[in-house]
Amino acid sequence: MAESVGPARVRGQNRAPAGTAPAAPAWLVPRxxxxxxxxxxxxxxxxxxxxxxxxxxxxxxxxxxxxxxxxxxxxxxxxxxxxxxxxxxxxxxxxxxxxxxxxxxxxxxxxxxxxxxxxxxxxxxxxxxxxxxxxxxxxxxxxxxxxxxxxxxxxxxxxxxxxxxxxxxxxxxxxxxxxxxxxxxxxxxxxxAFDDREATALLAQHGIDVPKQTVSALRRRTDGWAAGLRLAAMSMERRSDPERFVAQFAGDDEAIASYLIEEVLDLQPDGMRRLLLTTSVLDRMNAELAVELSGEDAGQHFAALVRENSFLQPVGQGWYRCHQMFADVLRMCLRHETPGLVAPLHRRAAAWLGEHGLLADAVRHLLAAGDWDQAARLIVDRLAIGQVLGLTRLRLPDELTRQLPEQLSAQDPEPALLAASVARVRDDDQLCCRHLRLAERLIAELPAGEDRAVRCRLAHSVIRMDQLRSRAPEEARAAAADAEAALARLPQAGLSQHPEIPALTLMIRGGGELRAGALKAAEASLTGGLKAAGAAGNGALRRDCLVDLALLEALRGRFRGADELAAQATQPPLPAWTVAERSQGSLHLVRAWVDLARAEPGRARHELTRADAVLRAMPDVFLSEIASLLAWLATAVERGGTAVVPIGDVVAASRLPRTLLRTVAPACVSLLDSVRHRGTVSAAPQHAAARPALTLVGAPAERLSARERDVLGRLAQMMTTEEIAEELYLSVNTVKTHLKSVYRKLAVTRRSAAVRRARELQLL
Known part of the structure; x- marks a missing residue:
């Protein structure tokens, strides 16, 4: 029996702060x-x-x-x-x-x-x-x-x-x-984990003074692990170039590897050790994937591994990430002990990840296994060529664009398609075209009706559209038609996960319809493309759709709507143009037209000069005809709205499509009438705050309520009825009731007409 423990008492008043704690070492970093x-x-x-x-x-x-x-x-x-x-x-x-x-x-x-x-x-x-x-x-x-x-x-x-x-x-x-x-x-x-300030203090104890970015790099490489930082600092004491050492420092450093092998890996039982080594090829793992790589026997240790190894950190939903330095050591040991197992492990991981919809991870493992051909087949089969091209917010690994095999498969078109997309990302048009020609020949050898051939043709069309949309609009429209034909033969359920494909297709088709004078069809295509581009997270496609919609509104004489759409196209987070593109020329023409509607020919001339610079770099007959018409209008506006030659004759003499002339001529007449009635013309550019407002036409018979304006504002953002209801905490039926009231008050029958009318009335 235990000896009785008497009542606890504190002897005397001696309460030294550290009590029985060991002495604090001199190398402690204050935290x-x-x-x-x-x-x-x-x-x-x-x-x-x-x-x-x-x-x-x-x-x-x-x-x-x-x-x-x-x-x-x-x-x-x-x-x-x-x-x-x-x-x-x-x-x-x-x-x-x-x-x-x-x-x-x-x-x-x-x-x-x-x-x-x-x-x-x-x-x-x-x-x-x-x-x-x-x-x-x-x-x-x-x-x-x-x-x-x-x-x-x-x-x-x-x-x-x-x-x-x-x-x-x-x-x-x-x-x-x-x-x-x-x-x-x-x-x-x-x-x-150490932060940068603490890492700097630790390095200073070893007499090491390096730039802040070097400290940050070392801290990231070690995941802020104290022992890793200390061992790195001890090694850096003996180096003449500590910054270069940090750039090369990893878990396979001799000091790090020896420490972790002795203190952690060699203490593990055989099953746990095997599980750690085989799963080291993964950036993150869960129980099912661990079993797939290690087998049922080793997989039985996964729960204990998670529970007992704090080098494994949870990242949510049953997934775990291994500490970077420890993972480096495990991979080094795997390569040394069983080098022939590394590539098969990557392939097994890729197969599991691909089956579970984790495409980017699957591709990364296939590239690590050196299996370019299988990576290409997976990308094309999953309709993910747009992710390689950067058409969506989801991106595939950067390793794709850093490596191209010296020789491509002579039987399968998918590797050639992937190589073409990589060449496109690198802006190597010559190489891109060569790979596209090879892919086209190999696709022709596939059975025409099979699903694989359709997916390959779609990938081929997407690459061509992306390559040609700026420099060869007619050829891009032919590629868009091929893409639409392929899309019609694929299950719609899978396409919903790839909005970048319809976004690119609709943008190109809408641009073609605009140039043909089919304005209603163009508006529908461009509006659909705008929404799809938003779903894909593609700012460049959204910007170009907005610019074409702005040009469409200007051609109709709806200058307020054109001005607002042009402004949206240049507002962050939408990207700016880094090189001359046709859509940039279109934007300058829209701005020139709006400036003329404000009776500011000086500003308009400035925008026409900028448009001319773009069109010299990228000739375009359609835009050049519009520029010529605007230059003539600028002269007429400078004369107070009086034209020497009848406006109808000038419009008729242009090479614009006849269907478009019936819309453009009244718009030009209305613009000049407005200038004459205004009575003043500004020849010099004005400050934005001093620019005259565009003339309003009409007004709603009844004032819109606050809630109706809320609904109208979301309508202009291309939100669906269900999305509006969710954002405003209303039922779908209530939103529909508000929409009917908005349509009645604005005297319209469709969403697009309501938005256009609201912009004309400055209700948005």
Whole structure:
């Protein structure tokens, strides 16, 4: 039976801040942001510091113990990790408490552990104030007598025991209960990671002074891991070029590798070691993927790996990421021990990831396996060539654009298609065309009706559209027609995940319809393209659709709408033009037309000069005809709206499509009439705030309500009825009722007409 533990008393008034804590080493890096959290956490019953070996857990606790005011006596126990035995542990705890100044018996009988714990709890409860107990390297097995005994102490000593646990894995102390009641403070691997300021201080201890960007690079490479930073600093002391060392520093550095192999990898059982090595090819993993790579036997260790290895960090939804430096070491060991296994592991990972819709990850693994052909087949099959071309916010790995095989498959068109898209990204038109010709020949050899041939033809058309849309509009429209033919033969369900394809197709088709004078069809195509480009996250396509819509409105004589659409096309986050493009020339022409409607021929001339510069670089008959017409209009506006030659004759003499002339002629007449009625013409550019407003026409018979204006504003953003209802917290039926009222008050019957009319009336 355990010897009775008498009432706990603090001997004398000696409460040194560090209590029984070891001496603080001279190399400690001050980390007040974390010691502040420890100081607050120790006011509660349980504080847990969990991190991998070398994360700086003990150093942090020592800094806190020696620099902060503690709520009571401090007892520090350095445990033996997983090898801890009850017969050693409890005497250590009682001894540390006695050294901290508590009057406890000197001898205990470990065989009567439950009685000892109960007696210790009773005596500590009689203490006049709280006591702080630090358990360093506390790693008992779940359900073990030590774990249950410490849990019992916590449960029976509320307000007295302030337990601080330092461990490489979650201690088995029912943490979930403390989380529910906010009675546990946790510092984990991410919290323990050094920031740039702390990394700079650590390097300074070794006499190393490097630029801030070098410190940041080193911190990122080590994931802020304290041991990695320290080992790097020790190596840098011996280098004449520390910045170059940082640029090459990785987990395969000899010092890092030796440390982690000895301290972590060699201590793992065989099954766990095999699981760590085989999954090291992954950037992130979950249980199912781990089993796919390692087999059922090794996969059975996954739960224990996650629970016991703090080098593995959760990233959400059952996925985990390995610490970068540890992953580097594992990959190095895998290459050295089983080099023939690396490529097959990458291929198995790619197959699983591809089946689960994680295309970018699958492609990355295929490239790591050196399997360009399979990566190409996967990309084309998943209709993802637009992701290679940068047509969507989702991007495929940059490795794709950095490598091209010297020789492509002579049987399969997919590698040639991928090579063409990579050449397109590199702006190598000659190489792109060569690969497209090869792909076209190989596609012709496929059975015409099979799904694979249709997908290849679609990829071929998408690359051609992207390549030709700026420099050869007619050829781009032919490619768009081919794309539409292929799209019609593919399941619509899969296409919904690739809005970049219809966005590009509709933008090109709409531009062609605009040039042919089919304005209604062009408006429908460009509006659809605008919405699809928004879904794809393609700012350049959105910008070009807006510019063409602005030009369409100007051709109709709706200059207020044209002005607003042109303004939207140049507002962030939409991208600016980096080189001369046709849409940039169109934008200058729209602005010139709007300036003429404001009776500002000077501004219009300036915009026409800028448009001319674009058209010299990229000739375009359609835009040149519009520019000539605008130059004639500018002269007429400068004469107060009086034309020497009848406007109808000037318009008829242009080479614009006849269907378009019937719209353009009245617009020009109306513009000149407006200038004559205005009576003043500004020949010089004016400040934006002083520019005259465009003439309003008509007004709604009834004023729109505030809610109707809300609905109208979302309508102008191309939102669906359901999206408007969700954003405004209304039912779909209520939104429809508001829309009907808006249509009635604006005297229109369609969404596009309502938006156009609202812009004319300056309601948006």
């Amino acid at each position: 007040p942001r974390l010691t502040d959290r420890l100081a607050r956490g120790v006011l509660g019953p349980l504080t847990v510091i969990v991190g991998p070996v070398g994360a700086g857990k003990t150093a942090l606790a020592l800094e806190w113990a020696h620099t902060r005011r503690l709520p009571g006596p401090l007892a520090w126990v350095t445990c033996d990790g997983r090898a801890e035995q009850s017969g050693v542990f409890w005497p250590r705890v009682v001894g540390a408490l006695r050294e901290a100044g508590l009057d406890l018996p000197e001898t205990v009988t470990p065989e009567a552990e439950p009685l000892l714990v109960a007696a210790l709890a009773a005596d500590l409860n009689e203490l006049g104030g709280p006591v702080v107990l630090v358990l360093d390297d506390f790693q008992p097995a779940p359900g073990s007598p030590i774990a249950e005994g410490v849990s019992s102490l916590l449960r029976h000593l509320p307000g007295v025991l302030r337990l601080v646990v330092l461990a490489r894995r979650d201690p088995p102390l029912h943490l979930h209960r403390g989380r529910l009641t906010s009675e546990v403070t946790e510092l984990r691997t991410d919290d323990l």
